[in-house]
Amino acid sequence: MRLEVFNRSKYRDGSAPGDDVPLVVPGVLYGVFDGATDPRGTVVDGVAVGRLAATIVASEMAAMAFDPVFRTLPGSDIINRLSAILKERTDPLNLVIPPSTTLAVALDCGESWRFILLGDSGIRLNGLEVHHHQKVIDHVSTAARVAVFKELAAKNMDLDEVEALTRRSIFLGFDNAISEGIIYAARAQEIVEEAIEALGLSDVADLVSGFLMGGIQTQYGFGNTTGNPLCFDTMNGTTPQLGELQDFERAKADVTSVEIFTDGYPCLPEEATTAAWEDTFQTAEEQDFHKIGRFATVKGSSRTEFFDDRTVIILE
Numbered sequence: 001m002r003l004e005v006f007n008r009s010k011y012r013d014g015s016a017p018g019d020d021v022p023l024v025v026p027g028v029l030y031g032v033f034d035g036a037t038d039p040r041g042t043v044v045d046g047v048a049v050g051r052l053a054a055t056i057v058a059s060e061m062a063a064m065a066f067d068p069v070f071r072t073l074p075g076s077d078i079i080n081r082l083s084a085i086l087k088e089r090t091d092p093l094n095l096v097i098p099p100s101t102t103l104a105v106a107l108d109c110g111e112s113w114r115f116i117l118l119g120d121s122g123i124r125l126n127g128l129e130v131h132h133h134q135k136v137i138d139h140v141s142t143a144a145r146v147a148v149f150k151e152l153a154a155k156n157m158d159l160d161e162v163e164a165l166t167r168r169s170i171f172l173g174f175d176n177a178i179s180e181g182i183i184y185a186a187r188a189q190e191i192v193e194e195a196i197e198a199l200g201l202s203d204v205a206d207l208v209s210g211f212l213m214g215g216i217q218t219q220y221g222f223g224n225t226t227g228n229p230l231c232f233d234t235m236n237g238t239t240p241q242l243g244e245l246q247d248f249e250r251a252k253a254d255v256t257s258v259e260i261f262t263d264g265y266p267c268l269p270e271e272a273t274t275a276a277w278e279d280t281f282q283t284a285e286e287q288d289f290h291k292i293g294r295f296a297t298v299k300g301s302s303r304t305e306f307f308d309d310r311t312v313i314i315l316e
Contacts, residue, residue: 003030004314006274010264010306018309019050020262023058023105029065031105032311033058034121034262036234038097039171039217053086053099057235060085061105071109075116075247079240087237097220100236104260106315113255117246119234124259127272131246132263136199137211137222137230141298143195144212145170148177149292149300151187159290160302167299173215188213204228216298257316264310266295277312 003026009018019035035050042049060082064070070078082103090099102119115123115131122132148169152162169177174188183191192209195201201208207228211218223234226241233240257272266284269276287293290300291307301307 002314002316004274005312006277007311008264008306008309010309012304012306016048017051019048019054019101020264020309020311021051021054021058021101022311022313023062024313025062025065027108029062029105029107030258030260030313030315031058031061031103032121032260032262032313033061034102034119034264034309034311036100036102038099039215039219040097042095042097044093044095049090049095049097049099050101053090053101053235056086056089056099057082057101057103061103065107071107071114075245078116079118079235079245082235083237083239086235090237097217098223098236098238100220100223100234102262103235104262106258106260109249111253112249112251113258114249115246118240118244121260121262124257124261124268124272125250126256127259127270130268133244133246135232136201137219137232138298139199140195140201140208140211140230141170141216141219142296143198144174144191145298145300146292146296147191147194148183149290151183151191160304163290163300163302169215170298171216173213173217175213176215201229204230257314259312259314261312262308262310263297264306264308265312266291266297266307272314272316274312274314277314281310 005022007022021033023031033054035054038049102121104117104121104123107114120133124130149166165182169182177183178185192212196205196208222230223236224238224240225231233242233244259272269280284295288295291297299307
């Protein structure tokens with residue numbers, strides 16, 4: 001078996017670790033955990049809360065994996081146990097936004113692989129079969145972010161400054177952006193309406209508007225809840241409600257390669273090698289550096305940061 005692991009912080013100078021945590025226990029467990037970036041920049045004992053959540057869940061997953069009974073537990077039981085540990089460790093911190101993380105893991109079960117995914121980290125099997133969930137609420141933020149970026153860039157500002165102000169507008173909301181003079185109220189309302197129309201969300205227009213005005217800092221309120229298209233399942237210390245957990249097996253005889261990755265990669269390569277993943281990433285950076293076109297997302301790259309942390313684990 002060939003094993004490759006690549007993990008890169010979003011900080012170009014490597015000055016700090018990112019929120020991605022890879023986990024490799026040879027012959028037992030392989031996985032990636034992508035902690036959610038806190039829009040307020042909260043840090044606990046020098047550790048960003050996204051990384052804190054990812055580390056806690058990864059550590060507990062590793063401990064559980066050594067229990068032979070673990071491999072037979074229903075996926076919901078595994079998630080509930082991980083959620084309980086995350087809640088136990090983070091509740092005493094009294095954080096406004098509950099720390100959360102994704103998980104995408106491959107369990108070595110002898111004659112078969114078992115795969116468990118929650119959130120928007122993904123798994124690709126045999127270079128073709130892709131399991132990668134994307135959230136509607138992220139599409140909403142992306143549509144609004146692209147519009148704000150283009151609005152500010154048209155004023156001939158430094159594009160790194162444009163990225164910083166755009167992130168602030170999307171993370172902390174249009175109400176804050178208006179009060180700080182980043183964008184006019186009328187234009188903010190137009191952008192909200194454009195996002196609603198583009199994504200076909202007119203039935204929940206007020207909800208979308210409220211979310212964009214409040215920003216990504218309010219997104220946690222949609223985690224592990226139900227009732228509208230903006231809701232999503234996540235690992236945040238509470239119980240997922242939407243059934244977005246993926247839990248399935250494949251016979252090892254039918255699997256030639258396993259690639260486990262976080263959403264720091266905007267597109268997938270043809271080959272199952274870290275070199276191919278990195279080449280594809282660099283091509284995306286060259287084609288859409290600010291992530292406002294083909295690879296649009298909720299953040300863009302700058303001179304000091306990549307648009308996100310990125311991690312890939314390859315088994316072949």
